[in-house]
Amino acid sequence: MSLNDATTRIEHVFSGTFAHSTQSAALEILENCVLGVDDEGKIAFIEKDPDVDSLSKIWGFDASERIKLGQYEFLMPGMVDTHIHASQYSYTGTALDLPLLDWLNTYTFPVEAQYKDLDFANNVYTKVVRRTLKNGTTTACYFATIHTDASLLLGELADKFGQRALVGKVCMDCNSAVPQYKESPDQCKAETDRFIIELLKKEYSNVKPVVTPRFAPSCSASLLSELGEIANNNKLHIQSHISENKQEVDLVKTLFQDCKSYTDVYLKHNLLTNKTVMAHGCHLTDEELKIFHERGSAIAHCPNSNISICSGMLNVRNVLNHKVKLGLGTDVAGGYSPSILDAIRRALDTSKALTIQDPEHQTLTFEEVFRLATLGGSEALSLDDQIGNFVVGKDFDALRVNVCVPGGPIDLFPGEGPKAVLEKFLNLGDDRNITEVYVAGRRVLVTEHHWPPFTSIVWTQNQCK
Ligand SMILES: O=c1[nH]c(=O)c2nc[nH]c2[nH]1
């Protein structure tokens, strides 16, 4: 441990049990640990079994003021939602009776067309940012709509409530089913430029733009090329959809006949970079996965959506064997839950369903899926130098979890150690168990528990600014 250089001020110190993933371990549980966060929101130190008095002298904090986690509490990294449509949140939990292309035409495009109304946008975007934060999503990679001003508003709200976010103004110049919901190619390019410039001008510390062609069937080849150029010239993130359902894969074959595969469409238009995340990928071939690996591009696994609108089942084991980066996504509203805890459970269910089909299939473990929800998500968004686990120098994005809140969903029994407690939280827990949420060292949400059971939520972000 190095001596404090006196310029580092310690803002928070926690002691107790921490759970996170590392490069070598899907799950590492650190008991009797002390973690310090500096005034820039970064992890300054993390020590196992330390002498707290000497640590407090070295780092200049008051040992009596540290936050001592209780017997049923632990800290874990904030969860990363690598794919969520903020604009579809208003109808989450409904409209799950059609396959992808019909679902888009019938439900999605008519709703998304309403975001020219900023009051409508403000209502939905406020609710989705609050709901996801409350469920432990400290980082969200959002699709908005084609509307620049509403997309900028989503960025403003994520910043206001303290969520780390990538925000995408959706680009689409083809839409024969709902022709009023698209832009001309020129408009698309001009508005994408405006969106990026305006969002970057705000200088939000944790909210950035992501170039967002909706998916190949919604975009002309020239628009895809323009967007590839914009992203590469400005070193921006890119997000889209790929190989979600078979009808869509066939459609792409007919629309882009000079391309060898769906992956080749994005490759040819310079949209596969190490800052690209593509949602779904259920029907990608091994050859396509090799291209993903070579390009350093990632997949957002959206298991709730894949099942809810009957798109397919992604073989995550095969993706991981190809060394392709992968995180979890809720894909609201194709997925009916805004919680990454749900994505964890659905990812395990899908993996088990694949094992039922093929007993040779190596089922994912809960530890592996915990990794996908945290460190894996940060890798998929190329943010793993900043977030994803508890490493000195990374931002402190974390959840304080209490598995024994009054009226909560978990019962514990004698002899259950921290691993069983974490597994119970991942399988049975919900937002009632997430009592504090930190993003870049700032406590952005705290819940106050009362007896008889009643939980009030205190939004702290406005007070912090
Ligand atoms: O699940 C999905 N949701 C969408 O909004 C979408 N657009 C293209 N492809 C899509 N898939």
Ligand SMILES: [Zn+2]
């Ligand atoms: Zn999607």
